[in-house]
Amino acid sequence: MSELAFFIDYARCIGCQACVQACEECDTHRGRSLIHLEAVGRSEGPQTVPQVCMHCENPICARVCPADAIKQTSDGVTQSALKPRCIGCGNCVQACPFGVPKYEVAIDQMMKCDYCYDRTSAGKRPMCATVCPSQALSFITREEFDRTRRGVAVNTFRFGREIVRTKVYVVLPAGTERLDVRVTPGPAAGAVGSDDVARLLEEVEADGR
């Protein structure tokens, strides 16, 4: 049996918010949910996707931190910001290709998913994976994944010219080796969808005039 690994199957997400609630229950950051549950194409369908920290092999959040506050443990888990060091600059929030770090205004600190380190380092499953009813978030062995799932587990991503390898896997259709993410220069240059809240607000404002 190989060791337990984290698999995200976006297609299985039913948007029940159980992971968001469970994340809040974690003792290391009680009351603050660090998982992201994003709606995809809100105007077209109910699809949601959960996003936990992918725990990059070479964490860009830690590399851009000017205060040396983000550390990676030897088991490949990128920890949340060290409280006495984090200066709340938000560099990591900008840098993370997965949009994981959260800047908490009230405490002027960054907080991010830390793989439920208190639990996973003791052989338990992360909070979100224990509650996910459809197992879109699952913490299982490779053998169990192969036995129960279709599709392939991929941990290589390409953002523009950057190749990122992660500890956490995402489930993609069979035959995929890498997830290529198109990087647009910025919101001003790219076309925004009709579900873009900022654009909708702009339209409302324009109509009101």
Add this chain to the structure above:
Amino acid sequence: MADERPVAGPRARHRHEEDFPIEWERDHYVTRREFAKFLTLGSGLLAAANVLMAIVGRLWRPAAPVAARIGRSADVPPGGSMLFRYPTPEDPCIVLREGTGELRAYSQICTHLSCAVVHRPDRDELFCPCHRGSFSTTEGRPTAGPPTRRLPRIRLEERGGEIFAVGVEA
């Protein structure tokens, strides 16, 4: 692809990556709590060592130095002085006789910076020429200049025209 730039993988480490490593194990970070603990325990240890030294100093005393003959009474006339070594040949001392005829003896080592003091009978003092410190001849207390502690006094006895040193008062 040629334009791909893998972020992960072995590569040369920059200087700042050596100084500020991302790896948890290689990061030597002293928290405020650890530092406060170190300060508290360190000063506690120093205080305990002080108490221990005080107790040891109180309980353990060096053996009383044996009496030693230092000269004849006639060698030290009133207003005169003589040098001798007591209790060991490493300890220079000075004996002087006051106008009243009383003998006094002190360590010759100035308590300021260990220069040798000399007797000045005209001003009735022991004078240290290094920094113009002076001590009274009656008690050895500092009267002027930088010294703050008195000179160790040597107890003397006169027996049949001979002077003997019999002890040191710290």
